Amino acid sequence: QVQLVESGGGLVQAGGSLRLSCAASGRTFSSYAMGWFRQAPGKERVFVAAIHWSGGGRYYADSVKGRFTISRDNAKNTVYLQMYSLKPEDTAVYYCAADLWGSGTSELSSYDYWGQGTQVTVSS
Numbered sequence: 001q002v003q004l005v006e007s008g009g010g011l012v013q014a015g016g017s018l019r020l021s022c023a024a025s026g027r028t029f030s031s032y033a034m035g036w037f038r039q040a041p042g043k044e045r046v047f048v049a050a051i052h053w054s055g056g057g058r059y060y061a062d063s064v065k066g067r068f069t070i071s072r073d074n075a076k077n078t079v080y081l082q083m084y085s086l087k088p089e090d091t092a093v094y095y096c097a098a099d100l101w102g103s104g105t106s107e108l109s110s111y112d113y114w115g116q117g118t119q120v121t122v123s124s
Contacts, residue, residue, distance in 0.1 A: 002026040002098045002113040009094060009118030012086055016122070020081040022096030022115055030054075030074040033104030035111060036081045038092035038120075045095065049081060050104035057103060064090075086122045093117040 008020040022034070035050035049070035050059045058070055069082040079096060097111035 002032075002100070004096050004098060004113055004115035006094065006096050006115045006118040009120045011121045011123065014086060014088055014122055014124050016086050017082070017084045018086065018120060019083070020094055020096075020118060020120070022079045022081075024077045024079070024098065027100070029072075029077040031100075033099040033102055034070075034072060034079040035097045035099060035104055035106075036070060036079075037095045037097060037108065038090075039095070039117075040089075040092040043092075045108060047106035047108065048094070050099070050106065051079065052103050059104060059106065061106070083120075086120075088122045088124045091120060091122050093119050 003025045006022045033053050036048040037045050039045040047061050051070045055072050067085045072079040095117045096115045098113040099110050100112045102110050
């Protein structure tokens with residue numbers, strides 16, 4: 001079992017920044033990959049970023065590449081999503097997820113555990 005708790009969401013103006021955190025507990029954090037997804041109102045949940053268990057491989061959706069950075073601190077059992085140059089279209093509920101058996105992918109079905117989500121709202 002893995003428990004995931006996101007934090008750091010909020011309301012920000014376009015062009016601003018936010019850092020999301022996801023604290024994990026349960027299994028050895030450094031043994032599995034992590035991902036961030038988001039879901040806007042009325043839309044499907046989509047991939048944002050993923051990171052290998054070692055932190056060595058990082059993957060991004062084209063829509064956030066160059067603006068968002070995923071990172072992890074295995075000593076703190078935490079994964080982060082640093083978001084810069086936010087746009088109104090980034091408004092969504094952001095979820096972190098644990099991929100216990102893979103190296104971190106964009107496939108939603110590859111993830112085994114999910115957090116409850118944190119709301120990010122970007123005003124224009």
